[in-house]
Amino acid sequence: xxxxxxxxxxxxxxxxxxxxxxxxxxxxxxxxxxxxxxxxxxxxxxxxxxxxxxxxxxxxxxxxxxxxxxxxxxxxxxxxxxxxxxxxxxxxxxxxxxxxxxxxxxxxxxxxxxxxxxxxxxxxxxxxxxxxxxxxxxxxxxxxxxxxxxxxxxxxxxxxxxxxxxxxxxxxxxxxxxxxxxxxxxxxxxxxxxxxxxxxxxxxxxxxxxxxxxxxxxxxxxxxxxxxxxxxxxxxxxxxxxxxxxxxxxxxxxxxxxxxxxxxxxxxxxxxxxxxxxxxxxxxxxxxxxxxxxxxxxxxxxxxxxxxxxxxxxxxxxxxxxxxxxxxxxxxxxxxxxxxxxxxxxxxxxxxxxxxxxxxxxxxxxxxxxxxxxxxxxxxxxxxxxxxxxxxxxxxxxxxxxxxxxxxxxxxxxxxxxxxxxxxxxxxxxxxxxxxxxxxxxxxxxxxxxxxxxxxxxxxxxxxxxxxxxxxxxxxxxxxxxxxxxxx
Numbered sequence: 092x093x094x095x096x097x098x099x100x101x102x103x104x105x106x107x108x109x110x111x112x113x114x115x116x117x118x119x120x121x122x123x124x125x126x127x128x129x130x131x132x133x134x135x136x137x138x139x140x141x142x143x144x145x146x147x148x149x150x151x152x153x154x155x156x157x158x159x160x161x162x163x164x165x166x167x168x169x170x171x172x173x174x175x176x177x178x179x180x181x182x183x184x185x186x187x188x189x190x191x192x193x194x195x196x197x198x199x200x201x202x203x204x205x206x207x208x209x210x211x212x213x214x215x216x217x218x219x220x221x222x223x224x225x226x227x228x229x230x231x232x233x234x235x236x237x238x239x240x241x242x243x244x245x246x247x248x249x250x251x252x253x254x255x256x257x258x259x260x261x262x263x264x265x266x267x268x269x270x271x272x273x274x275x276x277x278x279x280x281x282x283x284x285x286x287x288x289x290x291x292x293x294x295x296x297x298x299x300x301x302x303x304x305x306x307x308x309x310x311x312x313x314x315x316x317x318x319x320x321x322x323x324x325x326x327x328x329x330x331x332x333x334x335x336x337x338x339x340x341x342x343x344x345x346x347x348x349x350x351x352x353x354x355x356x357x358x359x360x361x362x363x364x365x366x367x368x369x370x371x372x373x374x375x376x377x378x379x380x381x382x383x384x385x386x387x388x389x390x391x392x393x394x395x396x397x398x399x400x401x402x403x404x405x406x407x408x409x410x411x412x413x414x415x416x417x418x419x420x421x422x423x424x425x426x427x428x429x430x431x432x433x434x435x436x437x438x439x440x441x442x443x444x445x446x447x448x449x450x451x452x453x454x455x456x457x458x459x460x461x462x463x464x465x466x467x468x469x470x471x472x473x474x475x476x477x478x479x480x481x482x483x484x485x486x487x488x489x490x491x492x493x494x495x496x497x498x499x500x501x502x503x504x505x506x507x508x509x510x511x512x513x514x515x516x517x518x519x520x521x522x523x524x525x526x527x528x529x530x531x532x533x534x535x536x537x538x539x540x541x542x543x544x545x546x547x548x549x550x551x552x553x554x555x556x557x558x559x560x561x562x563x564x565x566x567x568x569x570x571x572x573x574x575x576x577x578x579x
Contacts, residue, residue, distance in 0.1 A: 104207035109235050112198035123156030127539055128546045133269045135159040135539065137258060139451070140276035141240035142172030143229060144506055147192040147524060148276050149238055151532035154194070157539065161270075162238065165245040165262070172278060174226035177303045179327040182219035184390050185521040192232065194525045199235070201228050219392065246451045249273065251499035254542075258451075271542075272535055274504040275449075278519060281507025282481065283448040286440045288319075294414050298421050299436040302328045306437070312336035317423055317433035319343050319411055321350070325439020326389040329403065330396040332437070339402040341431065343423065345410035350386040355516065364523040367515030368485055372466045379512050380474045444480045444509045458497035460490035462512055480512035481505055486534030487514060506531055 127135050135157060138145045141164030149162050164171050172178075185191075193199040205228075206214050233240060244262040251257075252269065259267045275281055285301040300306045302324040308331050316332045318325050321344045329340045358378075367375060388394075397403045410426040420432040446456035463478030481489055487510055489500040506527065508519040517527025540547065 102208060105204070105231070108198055108203055108207040112196065112235055115196060115198055119154075122153045122158060125158050126156045127159060128543050129159065130271075133255060133271060134161050135270070136161075136272045136274060136535065137246075137268070137270045138162045138274045138276050139246055140164055140171070140278060140281075140507075141166075141233075141238075141242065142276070142278055143192050143521075144278065144518060144524060144528075145171070145274075145276035146229070146233055146236070146238050146240070147194060147528045148274055148506055148531060150192075150194050150236060151528040152535065155532050155536045157532070157536055161268070162240045163244040163246060163260070163263070164240055164242050166242060168240070168242040169226070169230050171240070171242075172226075172229070173303075174222055174229070176305070177324075178222055179302075179331050180222055180323060180390065180393055181327075181396065182221055182390070182392060183225055183521070184323065185220070187214075187217055187220050189521050190525060191521040192524055192528075194528060199232065201225070204228050204231055248453050249451050249455075249503070250453075251497075256499060256502055271539070272502050272504065274506050274531070274535075275451075276518075277449075277507045279508050280442045280448075281519070282505060282509035283443045283445040285438075286443040287438065288411070288440055290411050290413050291436070291438070294421065294436075295416055298416065299414075299438065301438045301440070303442070306331075308332055308335040311435055313338050314434040315420075315432070316340045316435050316437060317343055317421070317431065318437045318439050320439030320441070321346070321389060321405070322386065322439055322441060323389045323393060324441065325437070326393045326397055328437050328439060330393065333397065333400045333403055337402070339404065340397070340400070341404045341406055341433070342397075343409045343411055343425070343431075344405060344407045345426075346386070347408050349405070349407070350388040352385070353387050354385050355382050355387070359516075359522060361526075364515060364517055364526050368513060373469075375512065375515075376462070376466055376468055376477070377472060380468065380472050380477055383474055383477060442508070443476065446481065455497045455500065458492050459500065460492045464492055477512060481509055483510055483513035485514075486538070487518070487531055504531060504535065 136152060136159070138148050138160065141162050145162055145164065149160055152160055170176065188202065190200050197203055201220060202214065205217070232238075241263065244260055247259045247261055249256050249258055255269045255271060256273055257267050257269055258273070280303070285303045287301060291299050306328070311332050312335055314337055316329075316337045316339070318329045318332075318340060321342055325342065329342060332340050367378070408427065411423055412426045413424045414436065415422050415424075417432060420434060421436050422430055422432055423436065424430045446452055446459045449456065452459075460482045461478065462480050462482050463475075465482045468474070483505055484490055484501070487504040487506055489503050489505060491497050491500055506518045510518045514527070515523070517523040517530065
């Protein structure tokens with residue numbers, strides 16, 4: 092398995108698996124009938140993001156016969172998503188058996204891919220999926236389905252043009268394209284970016300980094316490193332610093348104790364996946380607010396990866412109030428009045444959801460309806476971060492904050508982490524992502540059909556291929572006895 096290089100995986104086991112996949116798809120009449128009326132120089136759907144969610148959205152749409160699609164990703168081929176960049180965990184958190192982006196095809200699962208190469212015994216012995224191996228699987232997924240991801244292409248801005256959207260591009264053969272529907276399959280930071288706390292304002296940039304940054308861990312050898320937070324990314328970055336020879340790593344944790352229970356894992360089910368978006372606002376908010384407030388603990392293996400080092404420390408009740416440069420050190424002041432000096436600070440503060448963080452949307456970011464515009468939680472359930480999530484329609488599309496201000500937002504689909512407050516965990520996390528893609532593709536296809544309903548009606552009227560050709564029966568004489576009303 093490759094950790095970073097782009098290499099095609101080709102052995103007899105995978106050849107047989109790919110043959111099985113092709114046969115299964117053929118049996119299911121894949122791809123679906125091409126039914127969308129073409130428009131000159133117009134792409135029906137553009138998907139921003141060629142990682143797991145973007146490729147899965149492409150598969151779901153092509154299964155349904157929507158074929159005029161472009162998938163754009165700014166990363167080099169084989170490096171889409173976080174898996175070989177800022178994701179630094181040793182293994183995935185999700186259980187290995189989950190079907191993930193397989194979209195109902197057993198031959199597309201990670202399990203089938205792994206067994207084809209290493210056999211059943213090694214599969215049974217495997218505990219969790221190694222992170223680089225998950226990227227190898229996604230590379231194979233793209234190859235096996237021949238997904239036409241265009242790498243090195245960025246969408247710089249989106250401008251409405253009549254009932255279409257004009258996307259201005261960088262890195263593509265053309266400067267701009269016209270599209271009917273736009274899907275943001277942009278992952279964990281899909282509608283925002285890294286959460287940078289105000290306490291680093293004024294601190295020289297070379298003295299701190301966010302876990303999403305490209306960190307030079309070799310430069311931290313022999314250094315005192317402080318890590319703010321105790322989520323999965325914070326712990327994984329702490330482990331990287333320790334393994335690269337940091338003199339000490341101290342986790343600075345606002346909470347009074349370590350979170351230990353993943354509440355969402357306890358209630359995950361097909362019912363929750365399908366039923367979440369139909370719940371009243373108060374229940375959707377309650378589930379998400381409680382999950383965020385209790386915090387998902389870091390994986391067991393990741394925590395052990397840190398705690399096995401004698402120079403690793405977890406400090407609870409140490410909320411950071413301010414930071415300042417003191418000589419070559421970072422002076423970190425805590426809310427309890429104490430302080431600590433470090434050589435480097437890593438922010439494990441996660442990502443925020445903020446439409447203004449997406450350059451593609453421009454000023455229209457301010458037109459997007461957010462949860463805080465719609466719902467006021469009861470006392471004890473307040474959570475400002477959650478309030479900034481978009482309040483989506485049931486088909487993943489954005490709503491306008493003020494009717495008529497940006498009607499084109501109904502053509503933009505939020506198929507990423509930011510959809511979770513409205514739709515649940517169906518657009519980013521491995522467990523429910525195939526259900527989310529099926530949902531997205533049905534909704535998008537329904538809208539495309541409705542927009543062209545007059546053309547489809549005319550197609551029905553013009554269709555003149557007979558089922559019967561006149562040679563299926565022989566005319567026979569039929570004489571009526573008019574007086575009796577009977578056949579003679």
